[in-house]
Structures are given as structure tokens and as C-alpha cells.
Amino acid sequence: MAISSLGVGSSILTQDVLDQLREADEAQFIRPVDLSITNENDKKKALELVDANMTNLIDSIDALKTPLLYDERTTSVAGTSVEVTAAANTDIQDFTLDVVNLATKQIEQSGTFTSSTELIAAGMTVGNVGSMNLNIDGVDFAISYDSTTTLDDLKNSINSIAGDKVDATIVQISSGQFSLFISSADTGTTQDITLSDTTGDLLLADGLTADTRLTSGLTAVQTGVDANFTFNGQAITRTSNNITDLIVGLDITLKEVGSSAVSVAQDREGIMTKIDSFVAKYNAAITELSKVTKSSTESEERGIFSSESTIKSMKRALENMFSSVGGGVGTMSDFGFDIDKDGKMSVDKGILNTKMDEDPTNVEAFFSGGMFTNADGTQTAVSGVFNEMSVTVGQYTTYNATLDQFKDSINDRISALEERKTSATERLDAKYEILAKQYAAYDAMIAKLNNASSMFTEMANTSNDYNS
Secondary structure: OOOOOOOOOOOOOOHHHHHHHHHHHHHHHOHHHHHHHHHHHHHHHHHHHHHHHHHHHHHHHHHHHOOHHHHOEEEEEEOOOEEEEEOOOOOOEEEEEEEEEOOOEEEEEEEEEOOOOOEOOOOOOOOOOEEEEEEEOOEEEEEEEOOOOEHHHHHHHHHHHHOOOEEEEEEEEEOOEEEEEEEEEEEOOOOOEEEEEOOOOOEOOOOOOEOOOOOOOOEEEEOOOOEEEEEOOEEEEEOOOEEOOOOOOEEEEEOOOEEEEEEEEEOHHHHHHHHHHHHHHHHHHHHHHHHHOOOOOOOOOOOOOOOOHHHHHHHHHHHHHHHHOOOOOOOHHHHOEEEOOOOOEEEOHHHHHHHHHHOHHHHHHHHHOEEEEOOOOOEEEEOOHHHHHHHHHHHHHOOOOHHHHHHHHHHHHHHHHHHHHHHHHHHHHHHHHHHHHHHHHHHHHHHHHHHHHHHHHHHHHHHHHHHO
16 A cells, blocks of 8 residues: 555645545445445345245145155065065055965086087087077077087077076086086076087087987976965966066065065155155244244344245245145144144144044045045045145245245345445545545645745744844
8 A cells, every 4th residue: 555645744634534534424325335235145145044944845845745655655574485565556455475486497407528618519520510409488599519619619609699598607517527507597387498409510529429418418407397376375376486467566576485474555654754854844944934034122133034024924824824725624733733832833643644544545635636535425626735835835935936036136135235335435435536635735735834934933033033
């Protein structure tokens, strides 16, 4: 900062004087605007918190208004013989499954070879190409070979050509004894495996004896059988241990021989988790709104939006929402919900669970919409309390709705105040630039006068000394 020489000549019109005058003007014209900007920014921050709470609330409401939530199913199994999962909207039921035997794969073992790299047709004419036919579950696969094909090559060809139906692997039985194992990919009695030499070129090294280790030499080490089990005592047979066609929506996996009791129920835990989230989000929103709209004669206790009708109106809308929804067929209190004297919501899950046990269809209709069956047997079409709540809260939270507009109004006020501050600052800058020049001119004039006065004083003193 440059060092001001203002006041050097007079010691009266100094920079300190200008600074004091500027400070007085800023207190009158700038500081009130700064306070207003700070207040609007505080409102902006408070609104962001209110907005976040309201967004969380409508998200929790929307999670409860979808009918799909009430279609979700959970399964419990007493026993270890089966695993069961249920798709949405599967019939709610209890049943028993007794597994008599599991479905198995067909597994065939070849004769033995000295190594995995032993040639399977060493005696065939070089350059010729032979062919074997692999049949599995009635499907034929052509497997080519020649005089250079090893047991390992054959395994790779089978997996490459018929890999969707079989698995081939080589096992070392003992030193110098290797066998090809071919296993069906699926289970059941239809998974028969045969391997035949189509061209008759599987010859030993002497070229005389047909190699039967891969054809008639195949031995079944496990026979494919169907799964047998009972459903509520009814005998059932399936080719697979994974059963999806017994009951619509159920996926059953047979694990071991034994008996299991299965229960398919509505996913109450999932519903209750979302109910708990809704209650928590409602209470968070109403608590924050109560805080920011609190009226008080003490400024420290007064809420920042205590005089804002928009925010106060939103709080009243939430408070009135609890008693206004229901479509005329019931109230939230009927289903275990309650509001205390402080406006906080709670839910009695015992009452809610009883309602869901008695009539889950009515609970779903009341919450998410549908046909509600009245006590007299008549039906009433209702939109669902959470759909109604979504509309109420959505008036404030959706894009360009009330909260967005209120936020825009705060931003507009901040912009206007900042422009006002800029203009006032520029006016003061201009004013004090002129004053500084004026003070400098006055200071120079006073300095000249002081110099002249000093000269006349010295002349007078000299004259007095001479005369005396």
C-alpha cells in the first residue's frame, strides 16, 4: 500500500480523518447490505438442509407406494434337503418336500492308456482322417481324429465340439494308467453316452487289432437317474435337481436325501424396513421444519424462516397430511401409526402386522392403491395413502416446484444485494477519491499560509529585536 502524505502540510486534513469518514459512510450504506447478504446466505444453507430432508422423505414415500413391494416373497426352510427361493407374487403357502434320491449324471470311463499323450490310432494310415460318433441324450457329435491324435487331443476335441452336453477329462488311475472320463452336463435317465468308431480307423500300432478302449471299452461308473421326491406326499419325478416347473414362481434345488418343511410368505421384513425408513425421514423433516419456523421474542431462539409463509405452509401441509389421507376407508391410526404432541410419528408394528395377517390385500390397497373391501363387503377404489402423500410432498420437492422457486428467490435477493453493495462501494470509492484530492489541495493551501505566517512572524520578531 502506498504511504499517504495527506496532512503533512496542515496536520489537520489527514488520511485518518478520511478513513473515519469512510467508516461512518460504510456503516450507513454498506454494513446493512452485508448483514442482509449474510442473512440470505444463512437462509440458503438452512433451505438446503430442509430440501435434503424433504427429498429423503419423498424417496421413502415412493418406496412404499409401489404395489411391487407388497408382492415380494420370502422363504424359510426347516431341514437341509432343499433350498427354495420365491419370485414376486408367488402364492403364499406352506408345504413339505421329501427327497427320495437326487438326480445324477451319466459318467463313462474308457479303458486305460499308458499316458495322456498316447496315440489313440497309431496304426491308421498317415494322412487319413477318421471319425467317431459321440451320442449323448440322443444327440450325435462327430469327433475327428488321425494318426497323430493323442488321448489328450481327443479330450480337447470332445469338450470343444460337445461341451454343452458333456465334460471330458483325463484321470491318472495309477502309474502308467490313464483313463478318459466323459460326464453328462445334465442329470437324469436320458443322459446315456455312447462312443462309436464310424470309420473303423482306431487301430493299434501293429495296424491289426481294433482299439476297443474308447468304444466298446467304455464302462459306466455312474448311471444317470432322475430325481425322486414327494410334494405334500405326492410322488414327483424330475430329470434335474433344480426344479422350476413345480409351482409358478418357486425355484427349488434338491440338496440331499431327507425331509424339509417350506414356508412361502410375504416379505414383511422388507416392508417393515421401508416403513421404519419412512417414519425416520418424516420425523427428521418435521423436526427440521419445527426448528427453522420456531417463533420467539428472543432472536437466538427464533427460527430463520419464522416469518416465511412458504416454509411454514409446507410444515402445516406435512402435519395435516397424516389425518387427511386414507380415501375415506380408514386412517393411518387404524394401521398402527400415531403422531405425538411434538409432531413426531411412530408405528405400532403389532397392530400393523395384525392388519396384514387379517387382510394383506386391504393393507396393500390402503397403502399403494387398489380396491379396498369394506366391512359390509362393498369395495371402494382408493389411490393409496402413500400415493396421496407423494402428491402432497411432491408439490414442494419436484423439479421447479415450491422449494426450487423459493431457492431461486433467495438467490435473486442475494444477487440484488451484491449488486447494491457493489454500486454503493463504487459510489464511496468515487466520493473519497474526490475528497482525497480536495484534502490534498486544502492541505497544500494551508501549508502555504502557514509558511507565510511563519515568515511574517519572524520579520516582526526581528523588527522588535532591532527597535529594542
